[in-house]
Amino acid sequence: MGEDAVVIGAGIAGLSAAMAVSGFFRNVTLVERDATEPSDDPRAGVPQGRHPHVLTSGALRALEELFPGLSQALTEAGALPLSAGWDIRQEVPGVGALPQRRIPCPTFAATRPVLERVLSQSLKAQTNVTIRRGVAALGISTAPDGSRATGVRVEDEDGEVKDIKADLVVDASGRIGLIARALEAIGRPMPRGEAIGIGIGYTTGVFRIPSDAEPDFGILVTWADPPHNGRSGYLVKIADNVWQVLMVGRGGDQPPADIDSFYDFARTLATSSISDALKKACPPQKLTRFRFPESTRWRFGAGSAPAGLLPIGDSLCRFNPIYGQGMAVAAQEAVLLRELLQSCASRATDGLSWLADEFPSRCDALVEAPWMTSAVPDFAYPVTTGARPQDFDERIRAQGELLQNAFHDEAAHRTLLGVQNLLPRGFLALA
Numbered sequence: 261m262g263e264d265a266v267v268i269g270a271g272i273a274g275l276s277a278a279m280a281v282s283g284f285f286r287n288v289t290l291v292e293r294d295a296t297e298p299s300d301d302p303r304a305g306v307p308q309g310r311h312p313h314v315l316t317s318g319a320l321r322a323l324e325e326l327f328p329g330l331s332q333a334l335t336e337a338g339a340l341p342l343s344a345g346w347d348i349r350q351e352v353p354g355v356g357a358l359p360q361r362r363i364p365c366p367t368f369a370a371t372r373p374v375l376e377r378v379l380s381q382s383l384k385a386q387t388n389v390t391i392r393r394g395v396a397a398l399g400i401s402t403a404p405d406g407s408r409a410t411g412v413r414v415e416d417e418d419g420e421v422k423d424i425k426a427d428l429v430v431d432a433s434g435r436i437g438l439i440a441r442a443l444e445a446i447g448r449p450m451p452r453g454e455a456i457g458i459g460i461g462y463t464t465g466v467f468r469i470p471s472d473a474e475p476d477f478g479i480l481v482t483w484a485d486p487p488h489n490g491r492s493g494y495l496v497k498i499a500d501n502v503w504q505v506l507m508v509g510r511g512g513d514q515p516p517a518d519i520d521s522f523y524d525f526a527r528t529l530a531t532s533s534i535s536d537a538l539k540k541a542c543p544p545q546k547l548t549r550f551r552f553p554e555s556t557r558w559r560f561g562a563g564s565a566p567a568g569l570l571p572i573g574d575s576l577c578r579f580n581p582i583y584g585q586g587m588a589v590a591a592q593e594a595v596l597l598r599e600l601l602q603s604c605a606s607r608a609t610d611g612l613s614w615l616a617d618e619f620p621s622r623c624d625a626l627v628e629a630p631w632m633t634s635a636v637p638d639f640a641y642p643v644t645t646g647a648r649p650q651d652f653d654e655r656i657r658a659q660g661e662l663l664q665n666a667f668h669d670e671a672a673h674r675t676l677l678g679v680q681n682l683l684p685r686g687f688l689a690l691a
């Protein structure tokens with residue numbers, strides 16, 4: 261497709277995108293603002309890495325397509341293999357825990373830093389990919405007529421500013437800012453944006469739970485009880501006896517930052533499972549908070565971006581994190597990018613212009629179902645702001661029915677897991 265590609269940001273989207281484009285360009289440079297090498301500890305550029313990152317089965321599937329051998333590498337890194345229908349306990353207010361069923365929906369419990377470290381190691385094996393850490397993208401350069409991206413202006417740790425030339429620039433910085441400035445500089449309008457104000461607050465602590473008190477599942481989710489109680493909780497096993505515990509609130513009801521109030525908050529969840537599991541636990545020195553005010557989405561269409569410039573991952577769409585969709589969508593977009601590059605490579609005319617139109621519009625279609633899956637329950641809360649889907653009543657009823665049916669009907673349970681795990685429609689259907 262060309263000589264050089266640059267990917268901005270070494271988060272899940274950037275690592276996946278670098279892998280996806282590595283088969284089509286002679287040199288791929290991945291620039292990451294954080295100087296630190298990936299380790300099992302969270303890093304500054306990804307503050308959300310201190311909070312549980314549930315790897316859905318759909319995320320694992322897409323990442324495994326890009327990084328063959330990923331499951332093996334995760335196992336070697338100490339990630340805990342899980343089967344979503346058996347090892348992930350979902351508790352629904354007023355109804356109880358979904359029954360355990362052996363449904364083939366595999367995944368892993370791993371922290372976000374561990375996942376990133378494993379993906380980075382695998383990417384490093386690509387001899388044409390260079391990962392430059394401690395290098396921040398300052399801006400995206402374009403041709404004088406604005407028709408195409410020509411590279412990225414970067415600043416390294418010593419403050420030296422350089423231009424890296426590129427035929428393709430993939431923006432995986434997690435924000436729209438760099439693209440917005442590039443579009444403004446060439447006089448193109450911003451694509452239409454959409455935001456849903458959700459006012460989500462996270463507080464997470466890492467607890468030690470002795471073996472005789474450890475729950476016998478890998479992940480527990482106690483769902484909130486809309487429309488008036490937006491509190492939910494997560495318990496995620498990250499190593500033997502080590503659990504990430506997350507409390508979530510909404511709007512004016514934010515989870516606290518001190519440990520006594522954290523325990524009190526846990527006791528107010530719809531079930532007592534999490535507070536029971538914490539009875540014998542050794543609490544952490546420190547709790548970490550995160551505010552997520554709104555889900556955002558940019559609807560790029562044909563002609564929105566110049567040739568050779570593509571947004572991916574959170575730069576395109578940031579989902580309410582409680583539904584665990586972001587990594588799956590980022591990885592699925594990277595798989596799509598690889599597929600489009602394959603068809604693009606065989607085109608006689610300017611493939612990169614075609615790609616700049618095709619990729620974001622196809623991503624918009626890919627994002628639609630997960631966006632709706634989280635927007636609908638979010639709109640059940642009166643504090644949520646934004647444009648409610650016109651068929652909201654019908655959708656919320658259908659989602660509620662699916663959840664209820666999943667308790668007594670395995671086929672419905674499979675459908676529910678398929679939706680929650682962003683698997684292709686019918687993927688888990690009974691034969």
Ligand SMILES: Cc1cc2nc3c(=O)[nH]c(=O)nc-3n(C[C@H](O)[C@H](O)[C@H](O)COP(=O)(O)OP(=O)(O)OC[C@H]3O[C@@H](n4cnc5c(N)ncnc54)[C@H](O)[C@@H]3O)c2cc1C
Nearest residue numbers: 269271272273293305313314397434573574581584586587
């Ligand atoms: C609190 C929270 C919890 C979440 N939990 C889940 C979950 O359970 N499951 C799930 O699937 N998803 C979850 N997500 C979403 C998930 O983190 C992202 O959707 C997914 O990782 C894709 O993000 P990304 O790679 O596009 O962006 P990011 O993860 O934000 O990565 C962007 C990268 O770009 C770098 N960068 C930024 N600017 C520059 C620049 N100018 N130059 C160079 N580098 C730059 C940053 O340092 C960073 O490394 C959660 C998100 C949040 C906020």
